[in-house]
Amino acid sequence: MPARWLALLLLGVASVPAAATIPGLDAPAEEQAADNSPEPGSIDVEQTSGQDERIAVRLDEIFAAVPSLAEVRARVSEGVVxxxxxxxxxxxxxxxxxxxAGVDGVVTVENGxxxxxSIDVGESIGGLESRVKDLLRVLPLAGFALLVALLIGAxxxxLASFTGFWRRVAPNGFLAELMIGAIKGVFVIIGIVIxxxxIGAGALMGAVLGGAGVIGLALGFxxxxxxxNYVASLMLSLRQPFRANDHVIIDTHEGRVIRLTSRATVLMTLDGNHLRIPNSMVFKAVILNFTRNPQRRFEFVLGVDADDDAEAARKLGKKTLAQMPFVLDDPAPEVRITEVGDSxxxxxxLGWIDQGETNxxxxxxxAIALAKEALEDAGFALPEPIYRLRFDQRTASLPFENVGEVKGERDGAPTPTPAPSPKKPKRTAVEADVSTDDEIARMVEKERASDGEQEKDLLDSGRPVE
Structure with a gap:
């Protein structure tokens, strides 16, 4: 018997810590509700008189003290709640x-x-009234906070209204406009945050800023x-890779520059059409600018007969180029023998000109026309391509007396000699019109002078070209 009572006492002591932690709700409610079954050996064989009533009274007192459980009642029978x-x-x-389940003596719990x-209209109206009162109490502080935000934004x-100062600070007008807009936006955001x-809406402020960051990231992608394209426009406005009316080749597109806008570079092609190239492509493309260097070289090829003196033809061609008044002496003109063909x-x-004076x-x-005439007048032949003709066996076996028919000769009559072509009038280099008058350049200037277009141009003639 003593051993039996000792075992029961030890089981009771072991079960006390688990029960002691329940009334304080130290463990999560879900875990406590999930394991309501009693441990083996924890149920007493005999029940104390009046224990069920005491458990019921104790639970009713606890539920009455908890606002959310005020409508809950407990019935206890033989330790079952x-x-x-x-x-x-x-x-x-x-x-x-x-x-x-945490009350001592409870065997198990039936949760009903x-x-x-249901909707409590009175409580809802009372809650709404309470919220309205809270709002009315916070209105003065909210009004003062709004006034502070407006003052900071103003x-x-x-500060941004001093456009003259910001335009002097910024390298160009486009960057100045960006700085002015950034200053306005920053002060408005600072005012809203303050x-x-x-008004104690720090959590709302964090949510707004976090949402703005996520939205900004999504919009960025x-x-x-x-x-x-916008960043490329900014970089191009800072670098100034060309001027208005410059003759350029951007990637594979050739034309004269009309303007540089915040989105695209506008060219006028050599056939008079408008060409808009996105600035992101312009910034990464290879740009060939023919206008930056006033000296520009032209080149062309001519062929002389293989039996003629090629060196004499070369010297004559170089002398002819040097005598042209629009060809520069420095760099000097040059003629090279580049290839020996079949015929x-x-x-x-090669000759150089000054683009400021010569088109x-x-x-x-x-230059092509004058060089060709000089070679022909000196007796050099400019042959055409020679083609070899092969006749089949039937043509080769014709009788000798029929050969004339193959050549177009009949009855021994001589082949008619073609009439000589009239002699071309000799021209001189002085008569050549090489003026810089360019219809495409005039069209570009007219386009740039049109109303409203100058304001959109990001090209600044006051800054150096990089």
Whole structure:
């Protein structure tokens, strides 16, 4: 017998810590509600008189002290607790079950609590009234916070209104506009943050800033090409790679520059059409600018007969180029023998002009004509390609007397000699019109002078070209 009572005492001591932690709700309600079954050997064989009543009274007192469990009642029979009533949510239902399971002497819990899904109009109106009163109490502070935000934003707009100062600080007008817009935006954001902090809406402020960051990141990915193009516009406005009316080749596009806008570079092609190239492509492309260096070289090739003196033709061609008044002496003109073909020797003519005084296309045109006439007048032949003809066996076996018919000769009549072509009038280099008059350049200037277009141009003639 003593051994039996000792074993029961040890089991009771071992079960005390687990029960002691329940009333304080130290463990999560879900874990307590999930394990309500008694441990082996923890149920007494004999029950103390009046124990069920004491458990019921104790649970009713506890539930009455908890606002969310005020409508819950407990019935106890032989240590089995049956909970009845309503609770506002599932968490309160689980909490009531955990409290009942933690009372000493409870064998198990039957949870019959229902969730309260009814609408209490009076309580809702009372809650709304309470919120309105809270709002009225916070209105003076909110108004003062709004006034502070407006003052900070107004100071930012006042600071940004000194456009002359920012235009002097910034390298160009485009960057100045960006700085002015950034100053306005920064001061407005600072004003909003300070106002929210004054009314104690720090959590709302963090949520707004976090949401703005996420939205900005999403927009950045969605508008990646647009942002890249905008950044390229800024870099091009700082670098100034060309001037208005410059003759350029951008990647594979050739024309004269009309303007540089915040989105694209506008060219006028050599056939008079508008060409818009996105600035992101312009910034990464290879740009060939023909206008930056006033000296420009033209070149062309002519061929002389293979039996002629190629060196004499070369010297004559060089002398002819040097006598042209629009060809510069420094760098000096040059003629090179570049190739010996099947029927001719190819000469490459090289000459330099000043683009400020001479039109490149006109100079090349007249130089070709004058060089060709000089070679022909000196007796050099400019042969055409020679083709070899092969006749089949039937043509080769014709009688000798029929050969004339093959050649177009009949009855021994001589082949008619073609009439000599009239002699071309000799021209001189002095008569060549190589003026710089360029219709495309005039069209570009007219386009730039049109109303409203100058304001959109990011090209600044006051800054050096990089």
């Amino acid at each position: 049956t909970l009845e009533g309503v609770a506002p949510d599932q968490a309160a239902v689980d909490r009531a079950e955990a409290i009942a 609590i229902e969730r309260d899904v 100071f930012g707009y006042l 106002a929210l902090d004054m 969605a508008m990646r090409d647009t942002v890249e 001719n020797v190819v000469l490459q003519f 490149w296309f006109k100079a090349k045109t007249h």
